[in-house]
Amino acid sequence: MRLRHLMACLLAAAPIAATTAAPATASPPRPDASTAxxxxxxxxxxxxxxxxxxxxxxxxxxxxxxxxxxxxGRYLTTAQLRQRFGAQPSTVTxxxxxxxxxxxxxxxxxxxxxxxxxTGTVATxxxxxxxxxxxxxxxxxxxxxxxxxxxxPRIAADVAAVTGLNEQPAQPMSxxxxxxxxxxxxxxxxxxxxxxxxxxxxxxxDVEQPTATGRRPVVDVSGTTGAVVNGRLDGWKVPPQLPVRxxxxxxxxxxxxxxxxxxxxxxxxxSMPLCGYTGPQLRSLYGLRAADDGAGQTIVIVGAxxxxxxxxxxxxxxxxxxxxxxPANRYEVKTYPAGGARARGCDTAAxxxxxxxxxxxxxxxxxxxxxxxxxxxxxxxxxDTLAQVxxxxxxxxxxxxxxxxxxxxxxxxxxxxxxxxxxxRAAVLGTGTYTASGVYGSxxxxxxxxxxxxxxxxxxxxxxxxxxxxxxxxxNTVLWQTGWASSATALNTRTAxxxxxxxxxxxxxxxVREPRPGWQPAANPMRQVPDLAALAxxxxxxxxxxxxxxxxxxxxxxxxxxxxxxxxSLAALAQARSGQPAxxxxxxxxxxxxxxxxxxxxxxxxxxxxxxxMSAAPAxxxxxxxxxxxxxxxxxxxxxxxxxxxxxxxxxxxxxx
Numbered sequence: 001m002r003l004r005h006l007m008a009c010l011l012a013a014a015p016i017a018a019t020t021a022a023p024a025t026a027s028p029p030r031p032d033a034s035t036a037x038x039x040x041x042x043x044x045x046x047x048x049x050x051x052x053x054x055x056x057x058x059x060x061x062x063x064x065x066x067x068x069x070x071x072x073g074r075y076l077t078t079a080q081l082r083q084r085f086g087a088q089p090s091t092v093t094x095x096x097x098x099x100x101x102x103x104x105x106x107x108x109x110x111x112x113x114x115x116x117x118x119t120g121t122v123a124t125x126x127x128x129x130x131x132x133x134x135x136x137x138x139x140x141x142x143x144x145x146x147x148x149x150x151x152x153p154r155i156a157a158d159v160a161a162v163t164g165l166n167e168q169p170a171q172p173m174s175x176x177x178x179x180x181x182x183x184x185x186x187x188x189x190x191x192x193x194x195x196x197x198x199x200x201x202x203x204x205x206d207v208e209q210p211t212a213t214g215r216r217p218v219v220d221v222s223g224t225t226g227a228v229v230n231g232r233l234d235g236w237k238v239p240p241q242l243p244v245r246x247x248x249x250x251x252x253x254x255x256x257x258x259x260x261x262x263x264x265x266x267x268x269x270x271s272m273p274l275c276g277y278t279g280p281q282l283r284s285l286y287g288l289r290a291a292d293d294g295a296g297q298t299i300v301i302v303g304a305x306x307x308x309x310x311x312x313x314x315x316x317x318x319x320x321x322x323x324x325x326x327p328a329n330r331y332e333v334k335t336y337p338a339g340g341a342r343a344r345g346c347d348t349a350a351x352x353x354x355x356x357x358x359x360x361x362x363x364x365x366x367x368x369x370x371x372x373x374x375x376x377x378x379x380x381x382x383x384d385t386l387a388q389v390x391x392x393x394x395x396x397x398x399x400x401x402x403x404x405x406x407x408x409x410x411x412x413x414x415x416x417x418x419x420x421x422x423x424x425r426a427a428v429l430g431t432g433t434y435t436a437s438g439v440y441g442s443x444x445x446x447x448x449x450x451x452x453x454x455x456x457x458x459x460x461x462x463x464x465x466x467x468x469x470x471x472x473x474x475x476n477t478v479l480w481q482t483g484w485a486s487s488a489t490a491l492n493t494r495t496a497x498x499x500x501x502x503x504x505x506x507x508x509x510x511x512v513r514e515p516r517p518g519w520q521p522a523a524n525p526m527r528q529v530p531d532l533a534a535l536a537x538x539x540x541x542x543x544x545x546x547x548x549x550x551x552x553x554x555x556x557x558x559x560x561x562x563x564x565x566x567x568x569s570l571a572a573l574a575q576a577r578s579g580q581p582a583x584x585x586x587x588x589x590x591x592x593x594x595x596x597x598x599x600x601x602x603x604x605x606x607x608x609x610x611x612x613x614m615s616a617a618p619a620x621x622x623x624x625x626x627x628x629x630x631x632x633x634x635x636x637x638x639x640x641x642x643x644x645x646x647x648x649x650x651x652x653x654x655x656x657x
Contacts, residue, residue: 051113171379346378485503
């Protein structure tokens with residue numbers, strides 16, 4: 001899978017020669033184990049048309065988003081956007097006439113005046129566009145790939161991109177902690193408190209080991225006994241001492257109770273696994289007032305599929321989590337027309353978890369805001385759904401949360417160009433988009449062992465959200481925050497080298513596809529990701545509940561798929577305070593006075609979670625130590641590739657609006 005992932009990245013970055021002036025489209029060659037798509041199969045294609053000047057549109061997007069510019073905050077209506085930057089009527093007529101003559105059915109031009117939908121057969125695509133389509137399997141997902149498009153010379157200058165032929169699966173960016181096995185599969189049934197819900201997930205009798213020479217039992221967690229080695233691991237020492245009693249298998253706040261059986265540490269630096277932060281704990285992390293409720297705002301969540309139990313699951317969880325119920329009239333599921341067959345094999349359970357995480361996060365932070373869930377038909381249609389959200393006049397000026405992405409920026413040049421155009425138009429409309437920077441590590445679904453940044457987070461026209469590990473202590477006191485880059489090691493030897501660590505962290509770094517926007521420092525010619533960060537470590541995640549395989553389960557959830565709706569919801573609160581759209585906030589963040597408290601600069605903290613077990617890992621008598629901010633470089637002063645410029649500070653809501 002990792003080799004295929006790398007090849008996709010290389011192919012997407014490499015231009016392919018065309019016989020006309022058509023835009024270069026990076027299409028993979030015919031993959032192994034693939035078959036030609038049947039000639040009669042229906043295909044939905046989107047033609048992105050050139051407007052009068054894309055560069056002028058991007059200049060305007062920068063101007064309306066930059067404090068101090070005379071155009072700052074002067075957003076256009078959807079009708080004004082179409083009139084000023086949409087394709088010329090002659091362009092639309094010329095391309096539509098060609099498409100009908102080639103055998104396509106031509107749909108209505110979208111409200112931005114740039115996206116023209118076509119429907120045709122595979123045979124029509126091959127004849128009109130010169131592309132051959134193949135059905136293949138990518139990471140278990142049955143999808144379609146295409147060879148390079150060759151546009152006829154008479155329309156080549158009119159077309160900015162052709163999308164829809166290649167089906168690139170996107171990935172949701174939320175995940176459960178590996179310290180809480182099976183919680184995503186519904187094994188933790190609802191109970192009266194968050195701690196009681198999660199207890200069955202973490203308790204596992206088979207970690208009990210007999211006491212041997214040189215070992216003493218030091219942990220007794222809800223009837224589970226372990227033993228430890230009297231040795232050291234990277235400065236952390238497990239102690240030869242009498243059993244330690246814990247009030248439960250998970251902590252209700254960081255190191256509360258402070259019973260992790262690890263010696264050679266400062267008090268409070270090691271916690272038992274957290275049960276998942278409650279609503280009041282999450283709100284306290286960002287210093288919110290009771291009056292900060294997001295009234296009058298709309299938070300749009302773009303995801304794949306729609307889990308019918310989402311509203312019921314949310315209110316079940318809120319009852320356990322100290323959050324008022326979400327009324328049915330403030331939650332809407334929206335679908336947009338989409339042609340063609342659906343991809344098969346997408347992880348619908350993972351997308352259901354992402355939907356639950358986004359909805360529950362948004363309502364926790366902005367309880368009076370309206371939540372709109374925009375459901376793509378499958379995991380290959382997220383960019384199309386995002387485009388339809390941006391073009392929807394009813395959603396202009398909303399905040400849009402994208403807790404998904406294409407790892408390693410692995411998508412075609414045309415897909416990237418078309419999505420950049422969508423996001424730039426969102427900025428012109430005052431619609432703020434917030435996008436997960438990605439996740440990486442052996443403990444994540446991507447399986448990538450090195451940090452990488454996802455697209456569309458790397459687009460200059462969205463706010464990229466990285467991740468923190470955040471410690472909220474007793475009394476909802478914020479103790480510290482650091483970068484989310486965790487590494488777990490079994491405590492069963494004197495050296496860590498003999499154990500393969502399980503790692504997970506926030507994506508980030510320097511883009512290989514996107515140039516530096518004008519508001520980022522000139523030291524690097526490419527876009528730097530992320531812009532800012534929020535709570536993402538699943539070991540200090542939010543308590544989220546969802547139904548999977550017919551059973552309700554609840555427990556902590558993290559990932560940049562949690563951080564993204566956090567930041568989007570805070571932006572909605574900022575808009576509610578100011579009474580106007582915040583739009584694209586990245587120029588404001590990058591050009592702000594560092595002395596302000598809009599953001600909190602995140603520093604390295606040497607801390608850890610001790611857990612008696614980890615999912616998909618062998619039972620260890622001494623458990624595992626999950627270290628925080630374990631990647632190099634650590635989170636530090638100024639921008640870093642894990643937390644960006646920092647986390648939302650105490651005046652973020654007041655300043656950003």
